[in-house]
Amino acid sequence: MTLLAVVAAGAVIAVLADGGAGVATPVRAQVADTAVITRQDLLDTKTVTGALTYSGQRRLTTGAAGTVTSVPAEGSVVRRGRSLLKVDRRPVTLMYGTLPLYRPLRRGVSDGPDVRQLERNLRALGYGKDLTVDDHFSYATYLAVREWQQDRGLPKTGQVDDTQVLFLPSAVRVTEVKTVVGGRIAPGQQVLTVSDLNRLVHVELDSGDQTLAKKGVKVTVELPGGEKAAGKITEVGTVARRSRDRTVIDVEITLTRKPKTKLDRAPVEVEMVSGRRKNVLAVPVEALLALREGGFGIEIVEGSLIRLVPVKVGAFGSGMAEITGDGLSEGMKVGVPSE
Template sequence: MNGALKGVVAALGTVVVGSAVTAGGVFASAALFDTGPQAKPAPTPTARPVGAATKEITRGDLVDEESVDGKLTYADGRTIKAASGGTITALPAEGSVIKRGKRLYAVDRRPRILMYGKLPAYRTLKDGVKKGPDVKQLERNLRSLGFARGVTVDNRFTDATERAVKRWQKKNGMERTGKVTPSDVVFLPEEVRVSATKVDVGDQIGALRPILDITGTDRLVRINLDADKQDIAKKGRTVTVKLASGKSVKGKISRVAKVAKPAKSSGNQEKGATVEVEIKVTAKSLGALDEAPVTVELTRQRAEDVLTVPVEALLALPEGGYGVEVVDQSGARRVPVKTGAFGNGRVEVTGTGLAEGMKVTVSGR
């Protein structure tokens, strides 16, 4: 039984209205879930129960959603480690964004500069070095930064490349050697945000010492979705992210894990399995929020331009299936209905003679 039907059962358990009540009470048996063939509406109006509340039949879109708790953070977290030892002489501020050509940190007043690329710096690039994609990656950055006058961007380190490197080194207050070592640059795919510094200015460090925790600048929401519900999380699908402040923003599913992992309860006991879902959000209203709790609304089912009634308007009919009690000037009458989508406390209905604006009785309201 899905969540929507469970809600119907709970609502129907308290229905005591009009002709839906018999000497044996409301028939909420297995027949409740079998809408059966479309029956004809009762031809004779029945007396409206004294004090019965009514609500209107409305027409519009109906969305059934699954709410899942998640956390808003930044994408692509990693740690930058020192390539050489010495004394830390400069660090960036936490929360700052470092772009191509800017300093990440400095050791012995020697800056380590961010350049864009997927291949890490693994050797010294200089005149006479063997051809390779890392040379092309360096030359591409020198061109983007305005230092590659006369340089052909290819896999060869030429005299023109060396001159471009020297111009770049002069601009950054570095010794003009014409060589680029792994201590001089860090290659990363794009600009980064500094989430934490792992050392202080003045610290003596060795090679491979963690210096900075960084992330990408894209905002990301991560949720753990029950594995049996992963069919509602499709890559590229738009979702609603609700912030603790009450604001809502739109996001797009960017990744759905292919392997489910055991979920842990508060007692550290395994409790079913979940899949991790990542949602990219770009709204400016997010500010600098990080590691903030959010709620994600995933669409389970959507019905457009349909008639809907409150769930508590549904009656369990003695002959099986559902009905609603329509109230007008002539009294009240039962109309058998077929149900469709559920969402936000309402249910899609179709039935003979039903129209927008009609009033139906609701239980306990």
């Protein structure tokens, strides 16, 4: 006959025999703490690593040429009407819009949505009181441009081109500066890498786990410092790629609230749901005891008596473990080690 002993609080509390029913004879002992066997739906989860970053990363070029005389600090935020950089002391200004400035805008240019986009920004910045926002570059538009140019220290030409303005959808955060003060740049040269202000989590998910990543599925993210935040999968890559000797797909997760940390590329852990087990018995993971002969058991606490019951463990999720075993029922107390 094979004997199995389990130690709790420094004393042997149960002994199992091969020829018995598989349940230890109750003995008097003490446990550090107790929990209750619950019946619940259990989410089977898997934790993967990711990085907290910013959405909408893009590279910026400009039509300006000359000597760079000012650049923004990495991590700084640039909003409408402010300078992305200066070349020969002349600012390249951020304005909001989705259409690139693909042609000079001046009197006589054909009507178009790019004209409307410029006029909308001029009005938002306080220029052109008599300006009608439409597709036509009018004399009022010309006067508003000259007024704006004077305030920005630009030649008052009444014409706007890509040496003066960059149109982007919204305010941006400077991720990387690709030039230096005193450096020379040419038209079309990359000068900055920027991103949106929205935080997101990027995960390089092993291709074998891609069934975990479904658009719209909710996840839990553990941020630097132990902060936890809810998130939702918003983008799932459709093409696998190689990364550090792994085959991965890219997954992006949008957080439901703004995290406290300002760090970029900070490591995070993401708890993703791989399945759901319905109406199962579950105990805290800490209640599981590794048995010498393999497998797991739990301590059933009945008043001042404790008995050890072998269990079969199923799914894990949210700190709970699914269990099955002889004589187990909802509401039973189980022993849990202290922290």
